[in-house]
Amino acid sequence: MAAETQAARVGIVCGSRSDFPIMEKAVEMLGRLEVPCELRAISAHRAPDLLSRFVGGADERGIRVFIAGAGGAAHLPGVVAAKTILPVIGVPIPTQVNGGLDSLLSIVQMPKGIPVATVAIGGAENAALLAAEILALSDPALRARLQAFRDAQTRAIEEDEWNTDLGLTK
Numbered sequence: 001m002a003a004e005t006q007a008a009r010v011g012i013v014c015g016s017r018s019d020f021p022i023m024e025k026a027v028e029m030l031g032r033l034e035v036p037c038e039l040r041a042i043s044a045h046r047a048p049d050l051l052s053r054f055v056g057g058a059d060e061r062g063i064r065v066f067i068a069g070a071g072g073a074a075h076l077p078g079v080v081a082a083k084t085i086l087p088v089i090g091v092p093i094p095t096q097v098n099g100g101l102d103s104l105l106s107i108v109q110m111p112k113g114i115p116v117a118t119v120a121i122g123g124a125e126n127a128a129l130l131a132a133e134i135l136a137l138s139d140p141a142l143r144a145r146l147q148a149f150r151d152a153q154t155r156a157i158e159e160d161e162w163n164t165d166l167g168l169t170k
């Protein structure tokens, strides 16, 4: 059963259910920011036609940004990007090859004409934050939630007991 809401704005797709432990971090972050999303596992090489239909119908379903994760010869984000003009954020999945260097290079080295915005290996939280920032361009309430997230993150460091003795907290 896919993690889904009625009106997903971010489409999260990965190559295999084995990618879920990483991609669920994006679902969790988007949940914190109250951004509806859906998570699917649709392999670009095992089910290319289904992937094409999934991406092709996304705009109509309300999707505005894709997050696409894959490991190894990770062509899925590039294939998604080839099928839509919605922004695509790629998440390289860690593998046995230098911790996922194969995935990173496969996703980040997109030839010109079809961009994929690539985050760090396993960087699904940042993919979610970037997706939320894109949506926030036309959603002031989400912009405010993102700012609150940033502020809380900063406050947690300023108020960390290991830093308070610096006497620099505002």
Ligand code: RP5
Pocket: 014, 015, 016, 017, 018, 019, 043, 069, 070, 071, 072, 093
């Ligand atoms: C890729 O192959 C997937 O994105 C996954 O990272 C990797 C391994 O897939 P499984 O063999 O676990 O299904 O397509």
